[in-house]
Amino acid sequence: MMSEPLKKVDIEELQYLTRFVSDKESHLVIKDHDICKTKCKEKYCTVFCPGEVYKWEGDRMFVGFEGCHECGSCRIGCPFNNIEWRYPKGGLGVVFRLA
Amino acid sequence: MAEKFDVIIVGAGPAGSAAANVLAKAGLKVIMIERGEYPGAKNVMGGVLYRHQLQEIIPDFLDEAPLQRPIVEQRFWMLDENSAFQFGHKDLSWAKPPHNNFTVFRAQFDQWFAKKAVEQGALLVNETVVTEAIVEDGRVIGVRTDRPDGDIYADIVILADGVNSLLAKQLGFHKELKTSEVALATMQVINLPAEKIEDRFNLEPNQGATIEVFGDSTKGMVGTGFIYTNKDSISIGTGTLLSDLVKNNVRPHELLETFKQHPMVRKLIEGGEPKEYLAHLIPEGGYHSIPKLVGHGVMVVGDAAQLVNGIHREGSNLAMASGKLAAETAIMAKEVNDFSENVLDTYRIKLMESFVGQDLKKYKDATHMMAKQPQYFNEYLPLLNRAASEMFTVDGTSKWDKQKKIIGMVQERGMFKTAIDLYRMWKVMK
Numbered sequence: 001m002m003s004e005p006l007k008k009v010d011i012e013e014l015q016y017l018t019r020f021v022s023d024k025e026s027h028l029v030i031k032d033h034d035i036c037k038t039k040c041k042e043k044y045c046t047v048f049c050p051g052e053v054y055k056w057e058g059d060r061m062f063v064g065f066e067g068c069h070e071c072g073s074c075r076i077g078c079p080f081n082n083i084e085w086r087y088p089k090g091g092l093g094v095v096f097r098l099a
Numbered sequence: 100m101a102e103k104f105d106v107i108i109v110g111a112g113p114a115g116s117a118a119a120n121v122l123a124k125a126g127l128k129v130i131m132i133e134r135g136e137y138p139g140a141k142n143v144m145g146g147v148l149y150r151h152q153l154q155e156i157i158p159d160f161l162d163e164a165p166l167q168r169p170i171v172e173q174r175f176w177m178l179d180e181n182s183a184f185q186f187g188h189k190d191l192s193w194a195k196p197p198h199n200n201f202t203v204f205r206a207q208f209d210q211w212f213a214k215k216a217v218e219q220g221a222l223l224v225n226e227t228v229v230t231e232a233i234v235e236d237g238r239v240i241g242v243r244t245d246r247p248d249g250d251i252y253a254d255i256v257i258l259a260d261g262v263n264s265l266l267a268k269q270l271g272f273h274k275e276l277k278t279s280e281v282a283l284a285t286m287q288v289i290n291l292p293a294e295k296i297e298d299r300f301n302l303e304p305n306q307g308a309t310i311e312v313f314g315d316s317t318k319g320m321v322g323t324g325f326i327y328t329n330k331d332s333i334s335i336g337t338g339t340l341l342s343d344l345v346k347n348n349v350r351p352h353e354l355l356e357t358f359k360q361h362p363m364v365r366k367l368i369e370g371g372e373p374k375e376y377l378a379h380l381i382p383e384g385g386y387h388s389i390p391k392l393v394g395h396g397v398m399v400v401g402d403a404a405q406l407v408n409g410i411h412r413e414g415s416n417l418a419m420a421s422g423k424l425a426a427e428t429a430i431m432a433k434e435v436n437d438f439s440e441n442v443l444d445t446y447r448i449k450l451m452e453s454f455v456g457q458d459l460k461k462y463k464d465a466t467h468m469m470a471k472q473p474q475y476f477n478e479y480l481p482l483l484n485r486a487a488s489e490m491f492t493v494d495g496t497s498k499w500d501k502q503k504k505i506i507g508m509v510q511e512r513g514m515f516k517t518a519i520d521l522y523r524m525w526k527v528m529k
Contacts, residue, residue: 003180006318006349006350006353006354006356006357007353007356007357007359007360008353008356009350009352009353009356011352014352014373014376015376017287017373017374017375017376018375018376018377021136042348044345044348047344047348047349047350048283048341048344048345048349048350048351050283050285050350050351050352050378051378052350052352069377069378069379070141071283071378071379071380072262072263072276072281072380073281073283073341073378073380075263075275076275076276076277076278076281076341076380077278077341077344077345079345081275086265087134087228087265088228089228089245090134090225090226090227090228090244090245090246091134091135091136091225091226091227093141094140094141095135095136095140096139096140096141096142096143096205096206096375096377097206097375098204098206098207098288098332098374098375098377099143099144099145099146099204099205099206099286099288099334099375099377
């Protein structure tokens with residue numbers, strides 16, 4: 001599809017632009033860590049998530065829910081339907097200030 | 100016993116606040132429940148809001164609504180790696196009231212629009228998540244929230260809870276969304292002085308321009324790039340079907356960064372300071388993805404009802420239109436004191452008869468076709484650019500020979516195949 005690779009992004013720098021008010025507990029829960037490990041070779045969520053919330057740590061999926069934009073892509077895009085997705089508690093989570 | 104309302108509205112976005120304005124003005128007892136710190140805190144839009152549906156609800160909105168720039172020019176780019184086939188339309192009458200559309204910041208606009216409903220007597224409760232609809236004997240009679248003792252009751256619940264609409268899903272109105280039914284959009288707001296924006300986009304003060312970019316902006320995936328002018332900033336973003344992102348293993352924020360650095364785009368935002376990064380889903384399934392809209396005591400509006408016209412990038416105006424129609428139906432239901440699906444179905448009928456239903460019907464197969472036939476984005480747009488470059492490069496070749504060469508490019512694809520593709524495109528757009 002692409003003749004040249006896409007430009008790399010420092011996700012930390014990008015996410016720093018956005019305001020997040022973190023809850024103590026995650027609103028994103030991996031239902032079965034074993035599925036990520038044994039069934040999902042591609043680890044799609046670690047790629048398409050716009051906040052790079054999901055990171056594969058060799059044997060376990062790390063979920064950095066604090067940087068979640070609450071778009072819903074991971075709930076829909078996980079081919080194993082392995083992500084339990086709720087809204088953060090009222091007032092918490094992402095707080096968009098502009099657009 | 101918990102307090103009872105005439106209508107509970109879940110979500111204070113454009114659909115919810117439109118409904119709240121109409122209902123409160125008619126004297127109904129209305130509560131809006133918003134999960135964000137304020138209305139708009141969870142909402143994202145490239146930024147173009149159409150005037151007409153807003154004016155039907157707030158006739159004098161121009162005096163007070165927080166707007167960025169009225170749009171006077173809409174441009175379209177068919178982008179390739181080093182070229183762009185461009186067209187557009189500029190109409191200076193759009194610079195004058197009543198205008199056609201505006202760029203807006205949703206965090207500001209949604210707060211204002213909700214406040215207008217509060218001024219009419221609606222109650223707005225922020226920072227509260229509705230966790231489920233309370234159903235009794237097959238009727239929706241209220242909602243459960245994440246507050247202590249947080250059950251609230253009403254004759255009617257209007258679900259304006261956005262694209263993910265977990266509540267409509269809970270009620271069985273729709274199944275889980277498919278990756279081919281939604282676009283994941285990422286965008287940035289980049290500060291730039293007003294004079295620079297006006298110079299770079301050929302604008303007078305208080306005039307705005309929009310550029311929709313197809314082709315290389317999404318690397319041939321089904322979607323668009325966009326560049327919109329605000330007062331002192333540019334909104335720039337890319338949105339592609341989630342299915343295409345997954346299939347092509349693309350990071351959406353890298354796609355956006357690549358678009359920002361494209362040689363045709365770079366100079367427009369040069370020297371700007373990124374202020375915010377946002378991601379959101381856009382319902383792109385259109386007509387075929389509209390869920391069940393009405394049940395006993397409940398109606399679904401806005402993005403929750405998947406009411407987006409992706410071809411014309413209209414959504415917030417469809418949301419307002421649906422909110423208004425749902426509210427008018429609720430007022431009528433209150434008069435006859437009957438909140439059954441049969442009565443509330445008036446909303447669905449009116450919605451489908453209105454421009455909302457008609458426009459979605461017109462383009463009902465467009466996105467689906469493009470998702471299945473990637474050649475429009477990844478073959479024809481580059482071909483168009485090559486043909487234009489060929490025709491406009493003066494190199495001693497006669498125009499007849501150039502024409503032959505261009506026809507040759509089409510023949511490479513196959514004349515018959517191309518004719519079928521053209522017919523197919525016409526069929527889904529007509």
